[in-house]
Amino acid sequence: MSTIFFNSKAIKISVVTNGAGELQMGVVFVTPPHHPLTLIASNNQNLEVLCFEINARNNERTALAGQDNIFEQMEKVAKELAFNRPSQEVDETFGANWKKWFFKGPNQQQPGLRVKGEASNINGVTGDASVAGLLFLCFL
Incomplete structure (x- = not known):
């Protein structure tokens, strides 16, 4: 991926x-x-x-996930307001020790790297969503 x-x-x-x-x-x-x-x-x-x-x-x-992603440049408060999650959790999700450009796909990732429950209710979409899918919905 x-x-x-x-x-x-x-x-x-x-x-x-x-x-x-x-x-x-x-x-x-x-x-x-x-x-x-x-x-x-x-x-x-x-x-x-x-x-x-x-x-x-x-x-x-501009990378939206992985090393050197754009969210690393955001201020702590901006991350918390944008994602309704603690800024540390946002950093861990988007950084997640992934490589810079290529990494394992959604089905090969650890369960903790998937967004579940109310956090995945974005733009009316509910259920499990991969980080990549979540990001795509945020930018529609």
């Missing part, structure tokens, strides 16, 4: 060349600037995606 991130200027054009996940081989999709993106393979096979970025001059890629 790749970390959820967004580009400041680049438009990403992606083609699934092999494998499966939420997407199948042959699917082409475009991700505009400032729209979060993550890629998650299925449990039993790899997911190979060929990506091109256009308008990439002076682009900045």
Whole structure:
């Protein structure tokens, strides 16, 4: 799984060349600037995606989870207001000792890294939600 991130200027054009996940081989999709993106393979096979970025001059890629994520720059009070959780819990969830860009998918993570119960009731969606899914909903 790749970390959820967004580009400041680049438009990403992606083609699934092999494998499966939420997407199948042959699917082409475009991700505009400032729209979060993550890629998650299925449990039993790899997911190979060929990506091109256009308008990439002076682009900045910003991670929303993992090492050096954008939430590390937020003030403590802002995190608590935005997520209705203690700031330390937010730091642990989004940092979670993950690698910078790639880490285990939602089904391979420790149960403590999933958001459950009332915290996953975001934009009317209830039930279990992975951190990546939770972040995606926050930015819709």
